[in-house]
Amino acid sequence: MSEFDAAGAAVQAALDAGARYADARVMHRRYESMSARNGDIEELTQDESIGLGVRALVGSSWGFHAVPELSDAAARDAGRRAARIAAASARVPGPPIDLVAVEPTVASWSSGCDVDPLGVPLSDKGDLLVRATGTMREHGADLAEGLYQIWDTAKWFVSSEGHRIDQRIRECGGGISATSIGDGETQRRSYPSYRGQYGTTGWELVTSLDLVGHAARIAEESRALLTAPECPAGETDLILGGEQLALQIHESVGHAIELDRILGWEAAFAGTSWLDLAQLGSLRYGSELMNVTIDPTIPGALGSFGFDDEGSPAVRRDAVREGRWVGVLAGRDSAAVAGLGYGGSVRADGWARLPMVRMTNVGLEPGPHTLDEIIAATDDGVLMDVNRSWSIDDKRLNFQFGCEVGWEVKNGRRGRMLRNPTYTGIGPLFWRSMDMLSGEIVPWGTPNCGKGQPGQIGHTGHPSAPARFRNVRVGVRA
């Protein structure tokens, strides 16, 4: 039985059991990761999983069931169970549910890939991590760690409306970090970011990072941080590197514009949003430099796809235009509840998980400056880069981030390295204080976005560049 046949059988069984709409996904994912520590391979894991998840809408209540088998009997049973679960949902019913219209599509889509990452010999991949971590160790790191991860996912989607879509998405990436341990604290430097860089691309991404070439610098910077002065406390101009700003976008824009949060559907766990739908189109989110798009069509970015997990095609949309909030991340049901006309941002992290509103690529459009120009234009401030810690409240307003490294900026020049840099603020006030933005955009990939119950891990992309923010509180400490 083909994957499409199994999905179709599950959908039909759900309809037969009373569903007025049903869809099903078969997913086959191969995953490989390797980590190294101090010049030795630490772990090599290869996983393979295949199964089917079916979603049924009975009346205005959803049910979802997933099984690891693709036989006709198993698929039909899953469809019937999904309908039964939906019927149980009706014991605590909500408002009527509609789905915004999506053209039924028969299509295939694949992400770009020059070098198949699972085809690269394990020995070559291991040598890369061994050399990079060995070099960091030689240059003074107490702990030298390296990691790569590869996901190769095939999906087959069928809906009761006539969708029949298959996709193959290959994702990979990696990075290195050096940790130096002092008497009462640790200092860490990572390259190219906290967990590395990731994309919907082939092994060419990892090759382009030149992990070995950056290893010595990273190790030396981690040692230097142990004796660097503490980031001063107070209000100052803050310049953020692109990697940290990517996480700022993720936490204080991406999650805030998720429509399920705005509607209260994530209230008990992930939280809600400070945004009020009545202000969509008029609310001032940030400065006029702030243009944020929702764009799953960016080639190679980690949040890219051809169709989301409801069969909606990838479409670029504005989220913030010239500082004004104009768009949300939505699914077909949440969009209908909100009276909006689009979905397209619903994904699941595996066959056993319910598709839900997730970020795709949520990122900034380029600004007119360069990082050097921003530094040159700053009389007194702090430059921070590479995330170390992240925390934000349940409405996505109050945040505090720590970075791995900071530098003094005095009279237009980058000065001393600073350790334990942190900054804190309130999302819209912070974004309104952005007065310089670079055009040096990088589509940073975040492979670990947690949301939902049971928990799901999302892969998101965040085009971002260095930027300056005025009068930010920095140097918070215990």
Next chain:
Amino acid sequence: MSELEIAGRVVELVRRLAGPDAQAEAVVTRTDLALTRFANSFIHQNVAESGVTVRLRVHADGRTASGGGSLVDPDGLRALVERTLTAARLCPPDPAWPGLTPPSPVPPGTTPDEATVHADPDERAARVRAFVDAAGGLEAAGFCRTSHRSGAFANSAGHTAQGSSAEAAMDGIARTGGSDGVARLCADRLADLDGALLGARAAAKARAGVDPVELPPGRYEVVLEPAAVADLLQNLAWYGFNGKRYAERQSFAEPGAAQFDPAVSLVDDPLHASTLPYDLEGTGRGPLTLVDAGVTRAVAHDRRSGAEAGSGSTGHGMLGAATFGPIPRNLRLLPAPNGSTPTGGTPAPGGGAAGGGTAGGGADVLPVVAGGVTGAVADPDTAELVAGMERGLLVSDFWYTRVLDPKSLVITGLTRNGVWLVEDGVPTRAVRDFRFTESYPRALGPGAVRGLGRRSVRQPDRMDGSWWQAPPLRLATWNFTGGASG
């Protein structure tokens, strides 16, 4: 085919394909997980999954690799073995390989509650209905979940283990006027989850939290309810009592040193509840005293970190342990002994729970307050702790806590689901949420604990099988660094 038969077949396949010197361990786990989510007072997501996973680790010719999969037919198992062996051959040597768990006794574990194992979606929905109804018109949100796992372990050294477990959990908030109140509970039996009790408690706390005032940042004495204490336990477990991080000198833990207040005794105690009685490496699980009356005694190990430390495994082999390290995930902060006073300094439990993990009494159920819930203060234990506080804050829950420095375990995060100013032993005002930045070991250090409740409440983790059990806790000081609204 049973889980043990599948595990045995995988080990035999390794032997056949790689020869008798290859070492192999296989873990097979069947899972049935169901979760009913509600928000805006209706069920908006309702899911169930059935699955089986096979995990294989092989060590051949001095090299090690791991693999996993969901395919348990003969072709699927053979493919898993072949690709894992191929991966191992291409790996560099692994001189620190700790070897396999030898044939050794594994505790029988608990018998899972059959009613929970076979719970249907209507039973979960009924509890949601009760929660929503008890919220009395407030908006309600949360989940009710049940899980069942049965599994087996086999390795080429001849060691085997089997077990089965079930768990139920409910976690919900009630909301009014921008104020949220929370109630959550983890139990072995779905029957022990009373949706109406939880809903009433959440609603009472929400109503007590309206019209909050903003207080200036600074150090405040606090009473932390069990949900907030669970966050302390989780972060201490992940970063402090993690054997690999300890070996790497990234942990604050110093076994033998009096690092905590004498009132603090911490036991990782998986068999206190229904759980699989063995870890990912087949090692039997049991109570491990991490802190005894303020003195750090141990950290958690899998076979690899245990071999490096020379102390052996403590039964904490788990997915991710090779990189992040082994983590205690069933931690109990032992309550004050019955008969003691929870306020004004608690006598040390003394002796801890190294023998059986049952010292200190306590319960897994949400305490029922005679006469009903009372608002901000939800139970007699907390009431006694609050009554002894001249001026401080009552904190329900913590949120989004992240590590600023792992060694000193400085954490930032926020309060959530209710904070109240306490004056002269009485909650006088609801307070807006705070951000804090605090070193957890320092906050629990010698002289820092001013009181400990006598009854524990088991708090669910995001994943079934992990939980954190604690009584309410009164601490001398907590560093609030800013208001969440500015």
